[in-house]
Amino acid sequence: MLMFRPLIRYAVFTGRARRAEYWLFVLFHTIVVGSCLGMAVASLNNPENPGAALSGFVMWLSLYGLAGLALFLPWLAVLARRLHDIGQTAWWMLLLAPSALWPFLAGSNMAGAIARTNGGEGAAAGGAIVEAFAQGMLIAAVAGACSLALFVMTLLPGTRGPNRHGPDPRDHPDAPVRETPAGGLYDEARLDELFAEAKRERERDHRPVLDFGAEPSRPQAAATEAGRAAWDAGIAPARPFGRRGA
Structure with a gap:
């Protein structure tokens, strides 16, 4: 699940x-x-x-x-x-650091302010506590802004197709991540190899269907001599056209 x-x-x-x-x-x-x-x-x-x-x-x-x-x-x-x-890179998770450190920083500031007010006058003690509280609120605002930015990033749609981190989980939810030494899914040498293989497959499976004046093959010549049509469905998938097939 x-x-x-x-x-x-x-x-x-x-x-x-x-x-x-x-x-x-x-x-x-x-x-x-x-x-x-x-x-x-x-x-x-x-x-x-x-x-x-x-x-x-x-x-x-x-x-x-x-x-x-x-x-x-x-x-x-x-x-x-x-x-x-x-x-994006996982280093963006460092935006969680202010939220994780905020309780410790705010607590230490407040404890230091209370320690400084021992033996002091009431006005000075109140000012130190207010200053520590303001610093804590500033840290909280920074932590909230960082958490909000990370929250928005988790709502963004993923890139379609494979990227440098792996295949698309929508198409291959359980596919393992395969990376080349160059750091991507396919390096330049692998892409050249794939293109060359596709070209060879296309040339091997290619069957010309157009006849613009070439000499007829032996089955076609025999059929012409016998008075039949020079086109045979077993030889070409479509009736030729041009000087000989028009």
Whole structure:
């Protein structure tokens, strides 16, 4: 099934992935991780037995973390293949870096601001906290812009036909990626070989059907001498024309 294909290609960063494959796996990822998180929150709603509520919360929260870690690598792999499908390089995944670093950067700025305000006046403490909050919001805006750009790229249609990353997944969904040492599907030598082979096939199968004055073949000459038509369907697929066939 298309939704589970990224699990089969767990850590395959080569090749291409169509939009349906990527977004169906994102849906599957969201359902699994969201269900674990929802069950963790719902397990706390047990005031009659706080111990069982806490143990259930810890269990589901652990499953939430394990599911997130298990599905993170195939998500990165299918994202790389989705970028390959539109003809881009997987280095565009670096746009995820600001979103991943934002909690740490914002938290460190806020912690540093709180540490600097110890023993200070109220106005100075408030100013440092506001400055740290503004820096955190700026980092969040940059992270949001990068994530939005990557989101738009995953929505773009893939290139039709093969590109430098592999065959079109719409035509060959399970075809392996075959690359030449030059980095493409076919190098110049291979293309020249294919063209020469096609030319030889065309010349070998060519059967002329036009007669513009050449000497008649022996079956045609014999048929003419016997008073029959000089055209034989077994010799030419169409009645000749020209000086001898008009």
